[in-house]
Amino acid sequence: MTTTADQVGHLHTPPEIGGIGHSVRRHEDDRFIQGAGNYVDDIELPGMLHMAILRSPVAHAKILSIDTSEATALEGVVAVVTGELMAEHNLAWMPTLSGDTQAVLATDKVRFQGQEVAAVIATHPYIARDALGLIFVDYEELPAITSPQQAMADGAVLIRDDKEGQADNLAYEWESGDKDVTDRAFAEADKIVSLETHYPRSHPSPLETCGAVADVDPASGQVTIYMTSQAPHAHRTVFALVAGLPEQNIRIISPDIGGGFGNKVPVYPGYVIATAASLLIGKPVKWVESRTENLISTGFARDYHMKGELALNSEGRILALRTEILSDQGAFFADAQPTKFKAGLFHIVTGSYDYPAAHVVARGAYTNKAPGGVAYRCSFRVTEASYMIERLVQNAAYDIGMDPAEFRALNFIKPEQFPYHSPTGFVYDSGDYETAMRKALGIVDYEALRKEQAEARAEGRLIGIGMASFTEVVGAGNSKDYDILGLKMFDSAELRVHPTGKAILKLGVKSQGQGHETTFAQIVAEELGIPAGDIKVLEGDTDNTPYGLGTYASRSTPVAGAATAMISRTLREKARKIAAHLLEASADDLDWEPGKFFVKGSPEQSVTIQDVAFAAYTNPPPDEQPGLEGVHYYDPPNMTYPFGTYVVVVEVDAETGEWNVDRMIAVDDCGVRINPMIVDGQIMGGLTEGFAAATNQFITFDDEGNCIGSNFMDYLVPTAWETPRFELDETVTPSPHHPIGAKGVGESATVGSPAAYVNAVIDALAHLGVRNIDMPLLPDRVWSAIQNATG
């Protein structure tokens, strides 16, 4: 199990095998770059009908009546579905991934703008949309609650009057760490540094919106649902539980998925309505939402109002951290997160630093906004945590007069302290934070840059150098602590080597663009010596893949990747016995090099893995079962803890508050890199999303609860044009418990980079006394901070 040092930066396989460390070109790109992908909206079935959803125009209102008669009468309309009809089948409400309930179609009230009110099933998508305009709903408007502070105020109107025993708008309350020990540390502190900031509501906005084609066969009862799902197996189980359908008759197929970023983890009302409609009508029903529907109604992310404090001693050592969170949950508590942890893994907020005490209090409030709280390219609220601690640490350095880099170095967990037990209960598996930070500072020539900054300030120019030395926790779970709706967070791999030495690998996870078809083939190539190009990776069909919890929270490589390595090793051991049989030698006398077994000391006496595969079907040893296949379910012993340091250099226009990124350096340590090219792509994508969050990207609401950010004119997704150039580098600290030492990297940059960008702008203004600007750092906010500065 243990990764040895020689795996670091050392290739075990030649390029023609393409194992770990090779930048193999992505197998899946052959079809994607030809426009030959197969997405949900590409699915066409005979007799298929089309569904469109009528959504609430108001944020909070009683539904007095719904008149569907004109819509029903429109030629081409097959059915109009309302909450009343769904209620007759006990499907008006469904469970969320956080154990709350969510309306499928509203029956009593609408609780956010964009909520599902009715659905039209028609012969043509245009007719379905035309009919939406012929449904007349009588609303009695109620006051809209648009902030968690407002929700928690005395006398606030009750949003969830549907829930028995719910007397206020509190969605959850949760804490972590030791309050008494933390308070004592604060009492003894020489200095306390505090920060109050908001991580705004954002949206994963995958390019492919959500959708489904539900196909219920009335004769057999077979339910096939083509669905934009990051977690098809878990969704099948949810469908079985919600609809009471026999699970063996439910088949979820996630075809190619055009980006997920956490948005395709929840079960959405549209999936349920389309399935119910297909069941009632007996024909396939397609539902694909528009961009606006995706932005206003599906899983948002973040929206954490955070207060944090660090207790310091006079030497600049951190003694303790305490934080208080108020999260804006929207109308239904629908965070996609492990059951035990109501604020996700936010309690990783102690970060990369060594101190004995921390206390986290988190509360969530219902508001009249869309539900969600999904982990947008993030391991369950790690982004908010990393942002909080990295902002606090930077401010602490200013307030005690230390350089922010040296302050970090002083407080880092040291390499010899791993495995490190954090004050909120995590066991960090490995890390070497200072090496990564020094590398990043070296690339940017930090000392020279600080001089340049001082000279520029003398000329009235504002240059800022920001950094973040983040630690993530990814790869849930272990089954003891991590489950979703009771389903333990393991994952699985099934590997079948065919007689000609080609293989098929089936996984319980589901790629949405991460490159699984290449990366996982490379793991098999590494372990079994079969060329990566000879291995087909199959995911996303619940009838044809082993059970798994899906792809999110950077868990595919830590969990399914481990399962893949383990089943490959199991098959290699069987292959060794077959090879011994072929070579008429003892299995113990054989040595392995990728792709072949040979007799120790006699390399000319060898058989290839392809020879062995053929023999498994044509000439198996008498005491072995024929064939070469198996399945492995992997329950990780711990999470993995990727880390790194990002450094951003900005220049701020003092007159207008506009700012530009001059340099962005990212040194990432995700352990062993399976496909360095794909890792670089993942990091650049995350750095872009961090840039978006820091500069422009948020969803906000007016006082009536109207969503501002309902299309790509208002919700801004950066393109290559405005995105800074990234300078990437790495250190490699293998995970000690992962079979190949890998850690998961898809989310590091989204998690780590927002604080680096923001810290850079704050650094440019720090001498003026500026310590906080809420994201996004719109130029007017930066300009106001300069205007109001006291320094």
Place this chain on the structure above:
Amino acid sequence: MYPPAFNYSAPTSVEEVLATLAKEGEGARVLAGGQSLIPMMKLRLASPSYLVDINDVDGLDYITDVNGHVAIGALVRHNDIVKSELIGSTNHAMTDAAPWIADPIVRNRGTVCGSIAHCDPEGDWNSVMLAARAEVVAQSAAGERVIPIDDFIVDFFTNSLEPGEIVKEVRVPKYTGRGGGAYVKLERKIGDYATVGVATQLELGDDGKIAKAGIAMTAVNSKNTRAAAAEQVLVGETPSDELFREAGNAAAQASEPETNVRGTEEWKREVVSVYTRRGLETALAQAQAQA
């Protein structure tokens, strides 16, 4: 994104276009680049009963040098302005603004005249046209009329075309002396409408004093608006930092921005002031560079 049903034809002559518009009445709209109209239809914010597509009409994509002005035909795309040497040598503000219009895909399809006719207060071209004192040529079955841009822009998404009229061309006057111009735009990302935009144009007399000045603002009023007081600050004066600052302040005073998701009213006024000054500095440098 499914628009409501509509009828459509693509005539090949201006006469046919005008006849179709007359016949189909108020529900008919001209489709040129379609970069505003089509998205509005897909969002069901506009539901014309009839689209008259003018893209098959020959001879409307001209940029020609006429006495004293440059004529830009109804089918000239934004990107044609980016590439036009004639515009590059006769109107710096247009050349400056063109690459800021939306994104490359929109610029390849969207038309200058369509954008001018749309009168979106966040659109860029009308500020440039105001600064240049352009004229719009409207044509109907009854004939042509020439409308000064100040009269053409009526309000928020409202122009002064009569029913049955189309914009056939826009005429941009050439500098009569040493001239220069600039368009300074604050946008949130590529493809965004302006948060604030300022078009400036200057012409210098032989004495080095400012003979003509044009300043107009985008997205800070209910329509693209000329900063007339700021222009008056400049005319007849010798250019200086102080003078440009004063003009910037006058422009800011003429702006009536709203606080919204893009920023506060106070900040937008400040940006108008700063951008006016910066635009004038650029325009002056260009004018002075001419012999």
